[in-house]
Amino acid sequence: xxxxxxxxxxYSDGNYALRxxxxxxxxxxxxxxxxxxxxxxxxxxxxxTQLLPTSGTARVNGMDVVTEAGSIRKSIVSIPQExxxxxxxxxxxxxxxYLVGRGMSFKDSAQSASMALDELDLREAKHYPTDTLSGGMxxxxxxxxxxxxxxxxxFLDEPTTGLDPISRLEVWSAIRRIHSTVILTTHYMEEAxxxxxxxxxxxHGRSLEQGTAADLLxxxxxxIRVEINGQCQxxxxxxxxxxxxxxxxxxxxxxxxGFAIRPITLExxxxxxxxTIES
Amino acid sequence: MNLxxxxxLAWYYGLRTVxxxxxxxxxxxxxxxxxxFIVFIISRGTLVKYAIVGGFIGLxxxxxxxxxxxxxxxxxxxxxxxxxxxxxxxxxxxxxxLTLSYLMFSLPGIVLYSILGYFENVFTLPDVLALAGILxxxxxxxxxxxxxxxxxxxxxxxxxxxxxIMSVVMTVLPPTFYPYTFIPKIAIYxxxxxxxxxxxxxxxxxxxxxxxxxxEIPVILVETVVYFSLARYLTRxxxx
Numbered sequence: 001x002x003x004x005x006x007x008x009x010x011y012s013d014g015n016y017a018l019r020x021x022x023x024x025x026x027x028x029x030x031x032x033x034x035x036x037x038x039x040x041x042x043x044x045x046x047x048x049t050q051l052l053p054t055s056g057t058a059r060v061n062g063m064d065v066v067t068e069a070g071s072i073r074k075s076i077v078s079i080p081q082e083x084x085x086x087x088x089x090x091x092x093x094x095x096x097x098y099l100v101g102r103g104m105s106f107k108d109s110a111q112s113a114s115m116a117l118d119e120l121d122l123r124e125a126k127h128y129p130t131d132t133l134s135g136g137m138x139x140x141x142x143x144x145x146x147x148x149x150x151x152x153x154x155f156l157d158e159p160t161t162g163l164d165p166i167s168r169l170e171v172w173s174a175i176r177r178i179h180s181t182v183i184l185t186t187h188y189m190e191e192a193x194x195x196x197x198x199x200x201x202x203x204h205g206r207s208l209e210q211g212t213a214a215d216l217l218x219x220x221x222x223x224i225r226v227e228i229n230g231q232c233q234x235x236x237x238x239x240x241x242x243x244x245x246x247x248x249x250x251x252x253x254x255x256x257x258g259f260a261i262r263p264i265t266l267e268x269x270x271x272x273x274x275x276t277i278e279s
Numbered sequence: 280m281n282l283x284x285x286x287x288l289a290w291y292y293g294l295r296t297v298x299x300x301x302x303x304x305x306x307x308x309x310x311x312x313x314x315x316f317i318v319f320i321i322s323r324g325t326l327v328k329y330a331i332v333g334g335f336i337g338l339x340x341x342x343x344x345x346x347x348x349x350x351x352x353x354x355x356x357x358x359x360x361x362x363x364x365x366x367x368x369x370x371x372x373x374x375x376x377l378t379l380s381y382l383m384f385s386l387p388g389i390v391l392y393s394i395l396g397y398f399e400n401v402f403t404l405p406d407v408l409a410l411a412g413i414l415x416x417x418x419x420x421x422x423x424x425x426x427x428x429x430x431x432x433x434x435x436x437x438x439x440x441x442x443x444i445m446s447v448v449m450t451v452l453p454p455t456f457y458p459y460t461f462i463p464k465i466a467i468y469x470x471x472x473x474x475x476x477x478x479x480x481x482x483x484x485x486x487x488x489x490x491x492x493x494x495e496i497p498v499i500l501v502e503t504v505v506y507f508s509l510a511r512y513l514t515r516x517x518x519x
Contacts, residue, residue, distance in 0.1 A: 048365040051518045069517070078365035080358035086292065088299050093291050101284045101368040129299065145362075155365075 001026045002047060002153070002183060007056035009042050009205070017042035018205040020056065029175075029182045031196035033189065033266065039205040040185035041081050044157045047183070048078035060153060074103075077146040077180075081157035084138065087131030091122055091141040094130065098145045109148075116148035117141070120174045136167025143174040156184040160191060189266040201269060208273060213266060220264040220272075224248050227260040236271055243271055281372045288376030293383025304387040311337045311388065314456045315395075326457065331396050332410075332482050333455040338388040339414050340421045340450045340475045346381045347425035348442030351432040360516070370516040378422035385418075401486060409485040413478050413499070420474035420503040421449070423510035430514045449473040454480065458489050471495070474502045 002025040009018040018039045023032075032040050045051035046058055049069040058065045060072045085094055092113055099109035117126040120140045125133055130141065139159060146154040159175065160168040168191075175182065175195055186192055192199050193213050201208040201216070209216055228235065228242040235242035245268070246254065251261050297303055311334040318330035354360040363373055396402050428445060432438055453476040459467060470476040477495035484491030 045361070045518075048361075049517065050361050050364045073365055073367055076365055078362070080361040083358040083362055084356065086353075086357065086359070088296050089291055093295070097284070097287055097291055098362070098366070100287050101281065101363055101366050101372075103281065103367050106283065106287070 001061055001181075002030070002059070004043075004047075004058045005056055007043070007046065007058050008054050009039075009046065009051070010054045016205050018046075018053070018056075021202070021205060021207055023200050023207050023210065025183060025198060025200065027181075027197035029184065029196045030198045030200060031192035032183065032185045032200045032202060033187060033192045034185075034202040035187055035270070038187075038202045040187075040202060041157055042205075043202070044078065044155050044183070044185055045080075048076060048155050049073055050078065050080075075152040076155060077149045077151040077153075078155040079142045079146060079157065079159065081161065081185075083142055085130035085133075085141055088129050090127050091117055091130055091133065091137070091144070092126040094141065095144050095148055099148055102149055112148040112150075113144070116144040119147065119177060120144050121170075134167065135163050136170050139163060139167070139171050140174050143171060143178070146180070147174070147178050151180055154178055154180045154182045156182060158185055158187070160186070160188065193266055199266065203270070203273075209269065216266065216269050217264060220245065220268060222248055223264055224251050225262040225264060225268055225271075226254045227262060238271070245272065281368060284368055285372050285376040285379065288373075289379030289383060292377065293380035296380070297384060297387065303384055307338060307342050307384055308388045308391065310341055310450075311392075314451070318456050328399055328401050328486070329458055329483065329488055330456045331392060331399055331401055332486050332488065333457075333479055334392045334395075335389060335410060335414060336417065336475060336479045336482060337450045337455045338392065339382070339385045339417055340455075340478070341446045342385045342388075343378070343381050343418050343421035344425055344446040344449055345442045346377065346384075346422065347429040347432075347445060348438045349381075350377060350426060350429035351438045351442075352435065354429070355432070355435045355438070364517055370514060371511065374422070374426055374510065374514065377426075378418060381422060382418050389414075406486050410482060413482055413485070416499050416503045417474055417478045420499070420506045423503075423506035424449075424474075426510040426514045427506070450475050454483070459483055459492070460489050467492075471498055471502075474499055474506065477502065 004021050004023050007018050007021040010016050021043065032043065034040050042051065046053050046065055047060055049065050049072050052066065061075060063072045065072060095113035095117060096109045099112055100106065104112065120143060122137060122140060122144065125137055130138055156175065160171050163171060172194060184195065197212065199213055199216060200210045223245045226244045226246055228244065229240060230242060232242045232244065235244045255261055314337065315330040315334055319327050428441060432441060453470045453473050454462060455475060459480045467476065467480065477499035480492050480495045481499065483489040
């Protein structure tokens with residue numbers, strides 16, 4: 001269970017990363033989505049006890065991130081955004097080292113590391129230095145840490161950023177095998193729809209909406225997205241592109257006019273609010 | 280304390296790394312061996328014992344000081360520190376583990392200098408014990424300085440430059456490879472800011488190469504405690 005109340009983070013340069021953010025997450029997998037700079041990483045770093053908030057409160061399983069950080073650390077795993085392995089060490093060594101750092105014995109950590117890496121199809125690769133592994137395999141090594149640690153809550157900060165489509169699917173599959181409560185951040189709408197039971201949309205450090213993907217998309221029921229190159233009335237403009245939401249029955253008319261028609265995704269929640277996001 | 284983590288980190292990041300990357304050994308040896316060669320040529324062999332004894336000090340100190348780059352790289356680029364902050368590892372476990380790793384990086388050099396020292400008849404058993412004690416204090420104090428500096432580095436682009444400058448200034452300027460009696464006492468006091476200075480002065484005294492300057496004993500002890508304490512409190516673990 002994750003809760004924040006009026007959570008604010010202001011960096012020394014005066015910029016706000018979070019502004020009185022109120023969220024509550026209790027589902028098996030919660031995705032926090034938003035564009036670059038929305039405050040996702042700052043939120044994860046505060047919840048993971050890596051960063052202190054400026055004001056407000058944040059709780060992980062009822063424990064305060066400022067006053068009970070030590071207790072929280074025993075029950076979480078947090079894989080930082082763009083975490084990279086030490087290339088000269090093997091995946092097995094790095095997962096084992098992480099587990100020993102969490103208090104496991106040498107024997108148990110070796111066993112758990114090996115099992116987790118095998119489960120994530122790294123059986124062959126686990127004894128090679130990680131600088132010889134693909135980007136997807138490296139990310140899976142970090143997911144193996146989360147799997148082997150068997151923590152109550154796992155934070156994954158943009159776990160698939162920069163990966164090719166196949167590697168991304170492999171990492172998704174690995175994430176699905178984590179038994180813990182997972183909080184992940186992403187700016188890929190598809191990732192949030194595929195992996196999470198609940199979605200929290202953030203922008204400029206504030207929560208915009210929260211719910212299941214189906215709930216959030218319900219207001220678009222029966223609609224499609226029309227993309228028009230150029231300006232149009234009653235459209236949302238993103239660069240030179242104009243976007244309009246129309247009833248599905250009208251799709252043929254827009255196709256005949258040469259416009260692109262797209263199905264509704266979570267991306268459209270952002271677009272309809274005037275917030276653009278990568279897809 | 281999680282000593283299992285500390286020793287495993289040292290085992291993996293120190294010994295395994297040296298085993299898999301022989302260039303680390305050559306890199307750590309290149310500077311002291313070059314200086315040994317230069318001292319040998321310039322002094323026509325008369326100061327070679329100073330250079331061998333100084334080689335131990337220079338090697339351990341330069342490896343530990345240049346590790347500031349490593350520690351900053353692991354924090355800024357690999358995000359290793361963030362990974363361990365959100366676990367049960369505490370900053371002392373992490374710092375000690377990395378410190379021991381750097382000591383491992385120095386081991387091949389220490390073996391080489393031991394062989395050179397043996398052939399030059401530099402050692403007696405008490406000398407070896409004194410040297411071991413001085414090197415232990417030196418590795419803790421210089422690694423602590425590394426952590427203080429590394430935690431203040433904000434951009435990866437500055438990592439190796441700062442570490443390189445620090446390593447050269449703090450190990451080559453002090454009387455590591457030449458008799459400390461060659462420079463005025465006031466300079467010794469000024470250079471004592473670097474723990475390499477008391478370490479080199481004491482080693483030269485312990486090996487009978489120069490008069491023993493006993494006042495440097497409390498200097499290195501106090502510096503080790505002060506630098507370690509500063510590292511403990513100034514090193515950014517959880518960010519503000």
